[in-house]
Amino acid sequence: MKCYAQVSIIQVNANQQLNHIPYSLYGSCIEDVNHEIYGGLYDQRLYGESFEEPAKDGVSSMWIPMGEGSFAPDSTQAYNGSKCQLIINKGGIYNQGLNHWGIAVQKGQALEGSIYLKGSQPATIALQSADGRTTYASTKTGPVTNAWKKCSFELKPNATDSNARFAIYTAGEGKLWLDQATLMAPKTARFKGLPIRKDIAVKMQEEGLRFLRYGGTMVNAPGYRWKKMVGPRDQRPPYKGHWYPYSSNGFGILEFLQFCEAAGFDAAFAINIEETAADARDLVEYLKGSANTTWGRKRIADGHPAPYKVKYIEIGNEEVLFDGDRADQYAHYIERFNELYDAIHSKDTSLQLVCSVWWRAESPNTEKLFNAIDGKAAFWDLHVGGDDPREGLKVDKDLTQMEALFKKWNPHTTMKCAIFEENGGLHNQQRALGHASILNAVRRHGEFVLTSCAANALQALHQNDNGWDQGQIFFTPASVWGVPPFYATKMAAANHLPIVCKSTTDTTLDVTATISEDGNTIVLHIVNAFNKPCEAQVMLNHYKARNATICQLSDAVYTEHTTTADKLKYTFPPASYTIIRYEN
Template identity: 50%
Template sequence: MIATLGSSGLASAQNATARIDIDASRIENTIPATLYGSCMEDVNHEIYGGLYNQRIFGESFEEPAGSPDLVGFSRYDGYWTAKKGILHVDRCGGAKLVFDEAVISDGYIETEIKFDNAKGVNAGILVRVSEPATGGHSFNGYEISIGNNGKSCLLGKLRHNFEMLKEAKADFDPLKWNKLAVRTTGSRIEVMINGKTVIDYDDVVNPILSGNPGIRIWDSDTSYRNFFYEINGQKTAIPFEAVPSPMVSSMWDAIETGSAKASFAQDTKQAYNSKCSQIIQKKSGTGQVGIANRGLNKWGIGIKQGQKYTGDLYLKGAYNGMVKVALQSADGSKEYAVCDLTGITNKWRRFSFDLIADATDTNARFALYMEGNGKLWVDQVTLMGTGSDLFHGLPFRNDIGQAMVDQGLTFLRYGGSMVNVPDYKFKNMIGDRAKRPQYKGNWYPYSTNGFGIEEFLQFCEAAGFVPSFAVNVGETAQDMADMIEYLNGPVTSEWGKKRAEAGHPEPYNVKYIEIGNEEVIWGDIRKDYEKYIQDFNRIYDAIKSKDPNVEFISAAWWRPDSPENMKMVFDALDGKASYWDYHPWADDNHLGSHVEGELREMKDYFLKWNPATKMKCALFEENGLTHDMRRALGHVTIQNAARRMGDFMLTTCAANALEPYMQNDNGWNQGQIFFTPSLVWGMPPFYAKQMAAGHHKPFRVFTATEGDLDVTAATDERKNEVVVHVSNVHDRTIKTAINLKGFENPSKIKVIFLAGDKKEKNTPEQPERIVPQEKMLYHTNDLKYEFPANSYTILIYQK
């Protein structure tokens, strides 16, 4: 939206409470074009279920069969079993059960809880639950949990995002049965452990007043018994009764229609890829027997009318009939496309298929079924879009990839805790995708190598982003030498030839590689820093021997309060690592000054330890737990800090690049771009980055500020424009006098601003609730302007 400003947005001279002075003739430092970065890792299914166009989630059937259904409960994550009235759940991040048969406003809920071992976080009761979905924070309601340490109890409120209301000390034996009870009366919540009140809280701000009861654990092996609720003196027990479920890998559903009799099993001895394959057997009767997949966490596969989908799968078995693959509605009642597969033998064989949808459905499923009697083994199923569904013809969702381009990113980092597991190895990520082994990931235990480092580089190449990726510190020197030859070597080299055979003759020309991720974050342990130095040098020497042009990033955890250990790492890596990775917190809208202080301290240490050093900083993760306007302002203040640091900074990468809507299963609820199977939209931090990247200028100029604003300004070689970045992190409008000199004959000033309540965010229903707005005003020598509360504003002075 563009409008001409009359008096709106202008402040009178008498009421100005802040002042900005800008001298465009005084260049302070350069600002790198790579400043506008993002961090992408498969932390919340950003890749597998997100950017990676593979529509099947659980492609290799590695996920064990789902836990039995429990009478009266809906299950969201976790493996639950019930025997003789005792419910057990294996440790999982945010697994929950919701009891569907009671809605309680005022009442009393009690259960007994016992932790099965000393490892874990907490477990407890949920009250007043609504809108439950898969994902640790995906519901509205209250959580009441006791700590695995036997020392704590918490009360939290969730509206698809966790808010701590009260945490209290407690004293109980976590390895014995303990009674946890909750009484709700209006907005008041009372929590009791073993009959003693530990929390009595009145949630007077927007309380949740009604909903279902439930159970939730966080990363703890836990048992429950004696679960009941009481309303108006009437006590109702909730028994834990299991209903056996088919032995189908948990990301798939069994199909059994008509009078057909079937059996299902997971085979751990005859898999085509990795450890497991799925057995489907039709024994008798009339009807269909098979399996169906509904994508990430069964949230549905989005299909479009007329769109062609292509896929592969591997079959073998004792079956002479026809196997059908189809796109169907979620319940299988409608079939949008079907393809027949014949020629099954007792040996694994690859079958390819095409499916053209005859309808649009945002909640479809992929089905594989047989109608005759026989036995099938199935493994390694792939379903991809085609044409406009793909980003530059590559196996990535076009709508997500294009959104990242539209954000204005210039730099993309691929790394994070996903690289810190033993089986994260480059050579497992290349070659035929159907043969790449699955592995136990840090964030998801059944991670796929369908998208790896090479796919990341292909995506960046198509998108125009400068790429940087991290490697596992456990990689061998030989494998790292082979990796860089594969990525950067000539086609005449052994591994460069393999790259060409895989379809990419030209080298990727990788420039930035990070060795490890957040190494030694677990504690200030000198011997662990020494071990990291050894790992860094082994990988550094191997890669440098093949390509001397690669620049390296140190992933040693930065601890300014431990200068002796930091100096040891610096001395060992100075001249080898071009950058030291730094991960600040970004959830608070005031964090820019703190981050700038730490960056200046880092730079001072580097120069103190070696005045001639060339080591600088790569800010590869701005972390937090939110994606609202407050987080956007936190990012803006950090960007301003980075501009003031100049070329000491390689980039500032906000985490996380992507997040699937309502599928957050670990708490890192900080996506910039959100998506569903059929929608993509930006959150406030997305637009803050877009604004900054779209108005980059390479030279920071002098500014002086009086009052409560955070300001930087920049121009380019021709000085046709001066761009001023202003952050107002306060809950009030700030009236400001603005004085510009050193810029001849400014006329119009284009104003772009992002503003809103700190907790506001965009939703699928209102994807543009908070987006940049544009205005135009005319320059005067005594310009006054009112910067809105909680806002990021760009003023573009034009000649």
């Protein structure tokens, strides 16, 4: 027998409209760049981290030795980075893709790639079965010399295999050095001409994302600098990362902007706070400059003639978090923010800067920081939780407090909030409810909040190296799919209306109501965070509806149906997110 909550009322007053909700509300965050991008958006982009990963048996841990030869990392001959791979006599190496999962190949679909070689013997480049017994495609490199030479190739497999391997080997005597190996997905599997997996990019569009943030703790790594992210990818210097030992810089700020431009997402990216003022000025010139400027010409040479339409730049990521509430670190951030602000705005005053300092409402250092950057920072990045199905209640309180403090410290301030990370350790129905309740909280605060980005945008299946098992879209080499938080975002984005209107309820349901500009459509977003059903009567004031469409995420299953709108009585399932859309 079902145990119903007491029948009560959700009441919406369409006459009492509050404020506008930004269209950019529905966002996500690309944070774990090293593996999510190289294994995901870039598919089989096998840099081997310039062979910088710790060696085992003389070979980078990204690769596996094969054959009878001997192997060694060479720190004196590298084409790019500090090490390259040396193979002596008959032998080779092979790569099985991200997490050694295997590489997905399809019969007749050509993969393109390149590798840098030098030495005294040529190599064979091949796609093989996992055990190496069957070769699906191969090519010879031709003669090599004692100078590094880029060898470009195409491999068209004669069979389909989701668990193939990419091999480079030699059959002769002598030495062969290898560096910067790349294997790209077939052209038909790439997104709009970019070296990005089409299926993943399309899935992100399908989610309904309006906003994408590129940031996270990788930004805090000393080697994270924007000038290392431009120019030919195989010539970019790798750097020591945070969650993972090395980043090859194959997917940087500029690839991120190209992707957002092609996908139709508003983009925000972060820079390290230790970037120099000169480099910050050069960054703006690269982003916006004409062919008459030094860095504008470099952007054009990198294949993007038009200026980027980027609006938002974040200064740092989660600053002053890790060492606690220290006045000296706040002071250092103030110094760095103001210097970078002056440099960036000397080139383009339209760029909006985001403060990344960890929000501590009770700290006097927070007020000092606000006063120092007020009028310069357009937004303060607030990071929140996401696993609690009623997380929105806490976020609502935090936003109310933040907005009140901003107005207390300066009644005329224009600074607002951007939630660039909703964090947690889950990707199930519970996390979907947490995300939906946060979106409800953000709607209540209207234009004060630019966006709410659920971390992470992507996650490789079974990869949880850093303890944040919270992807919205999951992938393997051959497939991609959304999980419950993905569908919560998709539902909300598909039913976005720009104006919040007054709603009240005496139930335990979490409800927001929005209305279209012309007043013809009303949408209710309803979260039942509890493990029992709740029956409620829905009443609309000053609005006459013909019908109601109900879409719902319950038990991690999405459903949709249409019902009569007059005096709608509805039982909201336990642990569910429901949207009711009225049309008149």
